Structure formats: C-alpha cells, structure tokens
Amino acid sequence: MESRACTACAKARRSCDKHKPHCLRCRTRGNRCEYPPSKPTSFVRLREQAPELAYTPLSGSTTSFGPMFSLFSSTQVHSWWFASPETWTIDQVPPNLLSAPHRFSSADLDRHLRTMILWLAEWVTQGSNPFIHQQLYRHRLPRCIQSAYTALSAYLNKTASNEQMICRIIEDQVVLLVGEGVPRSESVLGAANSSERKLDILEYLARVQALLVYQCIGFFDGNHRLRHLAEKHIPILQSWLVDLLEYTRQAECCGESLMSSPNGQATFNIDTASESPNENLLWYSWVLIESTRRTWLIASGIQGMYQLIQRRMAACMGGTIFTSRQGFWEAPTALVWEKRCSEVYAGLVRLTEIEKLFAMVPKREINEFAKLVLECPYGDEQVERW
Numbered sequence: 001m002e003s004r005a006c007t008a009c010a011k012a013r014r015s016c017d018k019h020k021p022h023c024l025r026c027r028t029r030g031n032r033c034e035y036p037p038s039k040p041t042s043f044v045r046l047r048e049q050a051p052e053l054a055y056t057p058l059s060g061s062t063t064s065f066g067p068m069f070s071l072f073s074s075t076q077v078h079s080w081w082f083a084s085p086e087t088w089t090i091d092q093v094p095p096n097l098l099s100a101p102h103r104f105s106s107a108d109l110d111r112h113l114r115t116m117i118l119w120l121a122e123w124v125t126q127g128s129n130p131f132i133h134q135q136l137y138r139h140r141l142p143r144c145i146q147s148a149y150t151a152l153s154a155y156l157n158k159t160a161s162n163e164q165m166i167c168r169i170i171e172d173q174v175v176l177l178v179g180e181g182v183p184r185s186e187s188v189l190g191a192a193n194s195s196e197r198k199l200d201i202l203e204y205l206a207r208v209q210a211l212l213v214y215q216c217i218g219f220f221d222g223n224h225r226l227r228h229l230a231e232k233h234i235p236i237l238q239s240w241l242v243d244l245l246e247y248t249r250q251a252e253c254c255g256e257s258l259m260s261s262p263n264g265q266a267t268f269n270i271d272t273a274s275e276s277p278n279e280n281l282l283w284y285s286w287v288l289i290e291s292t293r294r295t296w297l298i299a300s301g302i303q304g305m306y307q308l309i310q311r312r313m314a315a316c317m318g319g320t321i322f323t324s325r326q327g328f329w330e331a332p333t334a335l336v337w338e339k340r341c342s343e344v345y346a347g348l349v350r351l352t353e354i355e356k357l358f359a360m361v362p363k364r365e366i367n368e369f370a371k372l373v374l375e376c377p378y379g380d381e382q383v384e385r386w
Contacts, residue, residue: 004018005018006023006026008032009026010036022092082289091318091351093316109309109310112305112375114220116220116302117220121156123152124156130372133329135283136291144180144207145206147176148210148213151166151169151213154166155170167223174211174214174233177210177214178211178233182207182208182240182243182244200257201244201254203257204247208237212298212299214226215234215237215299218231219302234306237299241300244292245292245293245296248289253281253285254288255282255284255288257284258284258287258288283334294322296317296320298373305376319350322348322349322373324346324366325344325345325347325365326366327344327365328346329369345361347361349361351374
C-alpha cells in the first residue's frame with residue numbers, strides 16, 4: 001500500500017515524513033495528525049531477494065542499515081548503525097515531565113546556559129565542542145557560521161566599554177541571518193538528492209547552529225533586545241531544525257557535504273591534502289548526522305526549559321537518538337572511529353531509554369554531552385543519583 005501524507009501536511013502543502021501515529025511536523029507544532037486511507041499500488045513482490053541486494057547482518061544485530069549502504073564496501077557495513085530508518089524517529093517527552101514545572105528552576109536554566117556558553121567558548125578556542133565536531137567545519141566554513149564565530153568571539157571578550165557595540169553587532173547579524181532564511185520544506189525535500197538545491201546539508205546545519213549560537217547569547221545575556229530576539233526566534237529555529245532533520249534523513253550521502261561546496265568543487269586544507277575523501281565518507285556522514293542530532297537536542301532542551309520556566313509553557317520538540325559513549329565523538333580519524341565501532345557498543349540511545357543506556361554503557365564511559373542532555377528532562381539531582 002502506498003503511504004500518503006497526513007491531512008495537516010497535505011493541507012499546508014508541507015512535506016510529511018509519514019511517521020505514525022504522528023508525523024514529525026505535527027508533533028513539533030502540536031497539530032492533530034490524521035492520515036487518509038492508503039490507496040493500493042501496482043508493485044509486484046519479488047519471489048526471492050535479488051542476490052545483489054542481499055547482505056548478512058552482524059551477529060546479534062537487530063538494526064537495519066541506512067540508504068547509503070551501496071556507497072561503501074562491505075567491510076564498512078558494520079559501522080552503518082546510525083542511519084537506519086528507526087533512528088530518525090522523534091520521541092515525545094513523557095507527559096509527567098511536562099506537567100511538573102517545579103522540577104526545574106531559574107537556577108537550573110542559568111546553569112545550563114552557563115554550560116552552553118562554556119561549550120561555545122571551547123569552540124572558539126579549540127575549534128570543537130560536544131555538539132560541533134572537530135571535523136564539521138575543517139574543510140569548509142560557511143559564511144553564516146563564520147559570522148557567528150566572529151560575533152561570539154567578540155562577545156566572549158567584551159568589556160564594559162564596547163559591550164553595547166558588540167550587542168548591536170550580534171543583533172544585526174541575527175536579523176540578517178533570519179532575514180536570509182533557509183529553503184522551505186518543499187524545496188528542501190525536493191532538492192535533497194538534486195544538483196539544483198540552493199543549500200547543501202552542511203550549509204543548512206551551519207545556519208541552524210549560527211542561530212542557536214545567537215539564541216544562547218540572547219538567553220544568557222542581560223541585554224533586553226538580544227533576549228527579545230532570542231524569544232522571537234524560538235519558532236523559527238524549531239522550523240529550521242525540523243526541515244534540517246528531514247533533509248538529512250533523505251539525502252543519499254551527506255558526508256560529501258563536508259568536503260564539497262554547493263557548486264561541486266571540492267575544498268581542501270593544505271594540511272589535509274594527503275587524505276582520501278572517499279575513504280572518510282562514512283565517518284563524515286556520521287559526523288554530520290550526529291552533529292545534527294546533538295544540535296536538535298541542545299536546542300530542544302534549552303528552548304523547552306526556557307519556555308517552561310519563563311513562560312510556564314510545556315513546550316518541547318522531543319528527543320532524537322544520539323551517541324552516548326566516550327571515544328566516538330572524540331575519535332581524531334576515520335580509522336580510529338571505525339576501530340572503535342568494531343570494538344564496543346556506541347551507546348546509541350534515546351532519552352527515553354535510560355535503563356538501556358546504563359545497561360549497555362558503563363557509567364564512567366558516558367560522555368559529557370549525554371550527561372547534560374539527561375539533565376534537561378530529568379534534572380541534575382536525578383542524574384547524580386544514577
């Protein structure tokens with residue numbers, strides 16, 4: 001049977017991921033999600049699997065591999081655990097968490113925002129942090145993230161004398177970024193595998209992360225104009241994230257985006273000219289997908305907590321799957337990353353799978369990112385007890 005878009009997405013002429021019982025767009029917007037009756041298709045089921053499409057799953061594995069399987073050799077298949085269809089499902093926040101605003105206080109929000117500013121400072125000084133991977137912008141640095149990096153660096157080094165000037169610069173940059181916007185869902189999804197797309201995935205992610213940088217500054221800083229802009233742009237960032245996740249899910253080989261510009265010209269740094277891009281495509285794809293998911297979780301957590309505390313609104317975009325074990329995000333090369341994948345479980349879990357997390361990953365090996373995102377729905381006291 002052919003799957004059709006839900007009624008709400010079809011009426012709005014927006015792309016629908018067709019997840020059931022609720023699609024991603026309806027879930028994040030609080031829409032009522034209903035599907036029309038499916039109509040039959042004319043496909044004929046093959047009597048037996050075509051030999052060229054057959055593969056043998058790993059022993060004990062229950063995860064199917066993603067759509068880019070054909071792009072990599074069979075020796076790399078074991079690493080393709082991060083893009084199977086079920087990994088793109090967005091988890092709804094348990095109702096008991098949303099109905100208990102007393103779990104969190106302004107002090108909790110301030111602590112998380114301070115952590116975010118520290119992570120952003122880490123990005124400025126070291127080139128990476130727990131949600132911006134060291135390889136993400138190593139070869140290409142889109143202009144929007146350059147502007148965010150420069151503005152952030154100035155903000156972190158502001159003085160009483162230049163504070164107003166720097167806040168004005170940030171205000172102008174965020175207005176410019178939002179004014180430029182990103183492609184609508186229809187054009188994004190229609191161009192995910194087309195050479196006519198205006199933005200590739202890395203550039204799209206860069207715009208999302210740039211807006212997240214400005215939003216963290218706005219929530220953290222006492223400047224009322226920056227905070228007003230940060231609040232105003234909450235639904236915009238949410239919309240961008242929804243489209244980004246769907247765009248990334250449908251792309252055939254997102255890892256190429258880290259190496260190639262939208263016009264198809266590869267860009268290399270002098271110190272990485274000896275690297276073979278094709279050998280790193282699997283790793284690069286994981287880097288971009290994991291960065292996208294972590295960016296979603298950071299934005300969802302910060303925005304959800306802010307609205308819960310400041311506005312008493314129980315609004316959260318939900319959670320994505322992510323890698324919770326140390327040694328994967330920190331791997332300096334594709335070889336080290338693939339070796340790590342073949343040796344231990346990566347801790348690919350959801351925020352709703354706490355028992356699975358602690359059963360599969362030793363507590364001492366849970367990474368810094370996992371500890372922070374667990375605090376958003378459950379609180380720091382509960383995380384400390386675990």
